[in-house]
Amino acid sequence: MPLIDTHAHLDEQSFENDFAEVLQRAAEAGLERIISVGTTVESSRTVIALSEQYPNVSAIVGIHPNYSSQAHPGDFEIIEELAKHPRVVAVGETGLDKYWDFAPIDIQREFFVRHIKLSQECRKPFVVHCRDAEPETLEVLREMAEQGSLNGVMHSFCGSANTRDACLELGMNFSVGGMVTYKKNVELREIISGIPLDRLMLETDCPYLSPIPVRGQRNEPAYVAHTAKCLGDVFGLSPVEIGNITTENARRVFSLSE
Numbered sequence: 001m002p003l004i005d006t007h008a009h010l011d012e013q014s015f016e017n018d019f020a021e022v023l024q025r026a027a028e029a030g031l032e033r034i035i036s037v038g039t040t041v042e043s044s045r046t047v048i049a050l051s052e053q054y055p056n057v058s059a060i061v062g063i064h065p066n067y068s069s070q071a072h073p074g075d076f077e078i079i080e081e082l083a084k085h086p087r088v089v090a091v092g093e094t095g096l097d098k099y100w101d102f103a104p105i106d107i108q109r110e111f112f113v114r115h116i117k118l119s120q121e122c123r124k125p126f127v128v129h130c131r132d133a134e135p136e137t138l139e140v141l142r143e144m145a146e147q148g149s150l151n152g153v154m155h156s157f158c159g160s161a162n163t164r165d166a167c168l169e170l171g172m173n174f175s176v177g178g179m180v181t182y183k184k185n186v187e188l189r190e191i192i193s194g195i196p197l198d199r200l201m202l203e204t205d206c207p208y209l210s211p212i213p214v215r216g217q218r219n220e221p222a223y224v225a226h227t228a229k230c231l232g233d234v235f236g237l238s239p240v241e242i243g244n245i246t247t248e249n250a251r252r253v254f255s256l257s258e
């Protein structure tokens, strides 16, 4: 079945030793594309280099909210330049994270706004990381929706039904990761079942958040197939149907050519 992992961190050190095998297993699992996400200027440059080297890897460039206070002056201008690269399909990941509290919320917010502006200017979508900051994230999204239309993705979505509905209203898309497979996340599955199928995509967020039955191991793009199966159960569809639908959506949202 066709699959796309719309959110992977292929530049992480844990892939250093067996990168070729990771890509091989992804191909065997049916992945036609892996979208690798930058978290800093350096990481964004690395994912672009990977996307130049491997035809089935695309890049997203940005400064992760947890790294926003470590960014140097001029870093965001570099991201703006990198965003023009033909292998770059979106900007991010950006957003707000009050769980880790690695950066003052004002700085996170400022970077979030800049990423959305960049998305609106360069006509590439933005990818949102939201942790323990749903009302604040919605506030920024609503504010920016007044400046132009939003073309964005709520990544590894695990928000409330209210946040889901507000994001739907704003035209946002959703990508679903391994958390949906965890046994105790009954409510999350219920909330996700209310997302229209044409707004849904799959992701791993690897090397983090491995789905069941590989939970606890290093996550990798091939495991997106487990999440597809779980999402199929949520919607009463086969994994192949979910694979087809989410792949079609990812191609459209990220303007991927085959």
Ligand SMILES: [Zn+2]
Pocket: 007, 009, 037, 093, 205
């Ligand atoms: Zn991520």
